[in-house]
Amino acid sequence: MTPLNDKTMNDSLHEVKTSEGFTFIVSTYELLNLSPWIQPSEHSFDDLIFYGKLILADRKSLKRQLKRKYKPIRVLNESDRFVWFISEDLFRSPVAFSLEDRNSKFEISEEDRDILKGLMTDKLARQLLS
Incomplete structure (x- = not known):
């Protein structure tokens, strides 16, 4: 499943800045690991990062990000101090529920x-x- 366009697949490194002033270079592999939590989109990972739909923030700002309608999805591979967040409108839970369980x-x-x-x-x- 490739939720994002082929432009993302061709790039191997992506620059991500946090609101705390840190800059990380992350691989496409790490971003692809976020795919199960992101709704299929025509935008690339770079677009999602640029428009603030996918952000990387300090773990200490969890409460603030939840108030801003972001969902935590995964910890940065390089440092567990930083967490990936996706806006609620693009969040998709990778956990599937059977209809019998819901009803x-x-x-x-x-x-x-x-x-x-x-x-x-x-x-x-x-x-x-x-």
Whole structure:
């Protein structure tokens, strides 16, 4: 799956500046590892970085980035002090949920309620041990 255009694939290094004033040179390989969290787009990684849709920020600014509607997606390979963030409108969760899981309701059986209340009968204890 290539969510971004071929222009990104041809470039091997990308310059990324953080809001804290640090500059990193990151490989296309590292950026491609971010792909599962990014909605398919016609823009290159460089475009996403230039327009501020994909940013690299200090871990200390996590709360600030969440308020600005960014989602943390991965730690920079070079330093775990910096985290990649993607804007909420381009965020895609790589975790897939089955329809049955979404529609099923969590039900607690009578035995579960007895256990939660601390009421354990001999019959229930035998069932749990077998």
